[in-house]
Amino acid sequence: MVIVYRSNTGFTQEYAEMLGKAEKMKVFSVAEAEDGVPPGENVFYMGPLMAGHISGVDQAVKKFTVKGVCGVGMSLASQQLLDALAKANYVPNAPIFYLQGGWAxxxxxxxxxxxxxxxxxxxxxxxxxxxxxxxxxxxxxxxxxxxGGSWVSFERLDTIRSWMKRQRV
Ligand SMILES: Cc1cc2nc3c(=O)[nH]c(=O)nc-3n(C[C@H](O)[C@H](O)[C@H](O)COP(=O)(O)O)c2cc1C
Structure with missing residues (x-):
């Protein structure tokens, strides 16, 4: 599995790079993935929230085998938010995670x-x-x-990292 991300103001990129380093996974921006990631590849997709929608997730689902998705936004994390993300984003057979990024x-x-x-x-x-x-x-x-400011922290990746470890066993 590789990480593919989209980021407008840099917060999702920070998380993607931190996660890639911690889990020893290759990390590609959407532009880099054009040439670097073949269609059908197993992907963990990360993108910023825009009006409740995870930017770029539809294209990622069409092109890759999306194993998991993470939306990065400015809202406080809650079960309600996760439920709303599941409704607003079409991600078949894969979990959706959420991380608080920042506001620039x-x-x-x-x-x-x-x-x-x-x-x-x-x-x-x-x-x-x-x-x-x-x-x-x-x-x-x-x-x-x-x-404006950032919530980005390594600790927030814990839930995703535990899930990734379970995928490997
Ligand atoms: C037009 C617009 C719409 C946004 N909509 C949401 C939203 O629905 N929910 C949310 O939590 N954050 C929302 N945000 C905040 C961004 O998702 C947040 O700043 C995120 O960390 C940006 O990630 P990036 O730096 O990788 O682009 C919105 C930001 C913009 C500019």
Missing amino acids: PRKVSWLKRRMVNMVTKSNREALQAKGSRRTPEESKQLDILLH
Whole structure:
């Protein structure tokens, strides 16, 4: 199995490269995979979330044997989010994972920035209204939603790494 990823602002790329290094797997961007990964190859696909859709997953499912998928977004991880991803993304016979990546408002166009700010408005307001009752995780979430930042960490890959180890036995 090789890792194929798409990344607009770099967070998914960071995770893909970390995972590849840790699991000794080859890592290809979608562009590199054009020549580097033959059709039908076993692939773990990673892509950024865009309005609930994992960017590039449809093309990956068409071209490769997708064994697992990971969406990278800015929302807090939850079972609800995983259920929504399973509904919005067609990935036959493979699990979908989720990782919190980051938010880079200065790396996206003003239109996309506006769209995201509109979607996250009620979430930001709810977090702001909590004041000192915010958990440290919620405070970080609010700060990143307001100013941008990253959640990328090696530890977050644990669930995917355990799953990968089980695939090999
Ligand atoms: C237009 C747009 C739509 C987005 N939609 C979602 C979304 O539905 N859910 C989510 O959690 N994050 C969403 N995000 C945030 C990105 O998925 C997040 O910043 C991700 O880490 C980007 O990964 P990348 O740096 O690899 O491109 C959206 C971002 C943009 C610009």
